[in-house]
Amino acid sequence: MSSPGKLISKGQSIYSPEALAFAYKLDKRLKEISKKLEGGEGSGKGEGSSTTAAAATTQDAADVSLTGNLDTYRWSSRTVDPSKVHGFEDKERFLERLLLRKESKNGFKAFAIVGMTGVGKTTLCQLIFNNKKVKDHFLPRIWVCLSKQPEDDEDNSKETVKRMLMCLGVDDEIIQEAGKDQNLGLQKLMFALRLQLMGKKYLIVLDDVRKPDDVRNWDECFGDLASESTEDDKCYGQLAYGLPKRHGGTVIITTRSEEIAKKMVGEENLHRLPILKDDEICWKIFKDSVEKDGKKFPENLMPLKDMIVDKCAGLPLAAKMMGEILHQKLPKRPNTQTNPAESQNQQQSQQQSTV
Numbered sequence: 195m196s197s198p199g200k201l202i203s204k205g206q207s208i209y210s211p212e213a214l215a216f217a218y219k220l221d222k223r224l225k226e227i228s229k230k231l232e233g234g235e236g237s238g239k240g241e242g243s244s245t246t247a248a249a250a251t252t253q254d255a256a257d258v259s260l261t262g263n264l265d266t267y268r269w270s271s272r273t274v275d276p277s278k279v280h281g282f283e284d285k286e287r288f289l290e291r292l293l294l295r296k297e298s299k300n301g302f303k304a305f306a307i308v309g310m311t312g313v314g315k316t317t318l319c320q321l322i323f324n325n326k327k328v329k330d331h332f333l334p335r336i337w338v339c340l341s342k343q344p345e346d347d348e349d350n351s352k353e354t355v356k357r358m359l360m361c362l363g364v365d366d367e368i369i370q371e372a373g374k375d376q377n378l379g380l381q382k383l384m385f386a387l388r389l390q391l392m393g394k395k396y397l398i399v400l401d402d403v404r405k406p407d408d409v410r411n412w413d414e415c416f417g418d419l420a421s422e423s424t425e426d427d428k429c430y431g432q433l434a435y436g437l438p439k440r441h442g443g444t445v446i447i448t449t450r451s452e453e454i455a456k457k458m459v460g461e462e463n464l465h466r467l468p469i470l471k472d473d474e475i476c477w478k479i480f481k482d483s484v485e486k487d488g489k490k491f492p493e494n495l496m497p498l499k500d501m502i503v504d505k506c507a508g509l510p511l512a513a514k515m516m517g518e519i520l521h522q523k524l525p526k527r528p529n530t531q532t533n534p535a536e537s538q539n540q541q542q543s544q545q546q547s548t549v
Contacts, residue, residue, distance in 0.1 A: 285318055286318065290322060332397035338398065
């Protein structure tokens with residue numbers, strides 16, 4: 195593995211002082227990022243994280259603060275710029291075929307995308323969520339990320355269903371009223387969810403599923419999404435009850451934990467997302483992140499390409515964050531185009547200030 199120290203020891207004039215200075219800073223910051231990424235993988239007793247799960251709606255390789263902690267509140271959206279995503283073409287086509295395939299148990303499909311932090315689980319799901327054929331096939335489509343937020347309901351199970359109902363357009367007052375019952379709140383929320391989805395060919399993405407340490411009934415609530423409801427009262431508090439079958443509904447979950455995935459969708463529906471093998475893909479992600487907002491990539495850093503790619507370790511998140519670090523250090527692009535209206539307003543403002 196390359197390092198800034200080794201680069202200097204070569205004594206080659208091809209490395210500019212600016213490039214070497216950046217290499218030192220980058221190497222230090224990447225070591226911090228790597229420790230945080232590794233820490234996120236090892237926490238939670240094999241369940242993905244010790245952080246309490248909650249619903250929300252970020253790309254694995256974006257929207258992460260470069261100055262904050264990687265475990266800080268995470269928020270993902272359904273949107274993605276396909277032109278900035280590299281290396282997922284084959285995986286997207288595979289998922290497209292899987293989603294549009296008619297054969298399924300009881301008219302319902304559920305599967306999981308599993309992989310380590312930063313490998314691109316969320317980004318892949320964003321691509322398929324916005325795939326034209328998928329959009330034409332499913333209605334409604336809702337995106338719910340299960341990551342902790344400061345304003346969450348203390349009951350993780352309730353919070354998850356509340357966010358699903360919000361995405362479906364249910365009025366917030368109705369949601370809060372149904373959920374405030376201490377004994378039957380979860381059952382009422384599940385019933386409301388079931389009514390909203392009944393008879394519809396829905397697509398639901400549950401992003402970043404984690405098992406919280408302080409919720410005893412998590413396995414009972416979130417286990418086996420494909421199971422059909424019975425007359426047993428216990429099923430009314432299960433997410434499977436809130437997901438009607440027989441009409442082509444589909445659920446995708448993303449998680450770091452294979453154990454969670456197996457419990458929710460079964461091992462046969464688990465799809466592992468490996469790290470990127472092509473160094474050029476990591477380099478493209480890095481450059482895209484540097485060059486956003488019209489900034490120009492510093493050519494004097496080209497000699498550091500091998501080191502940067504090596505530090506990515508096949509993770510889109512690492513490539514993205516390295517690009518963000520460099521992007522923040524580059525000077526802002528000068529605004530060469532002047533809006534005539536803005537120029538006139540500025541002149542009038544200056545004249546008034548002199549009166």
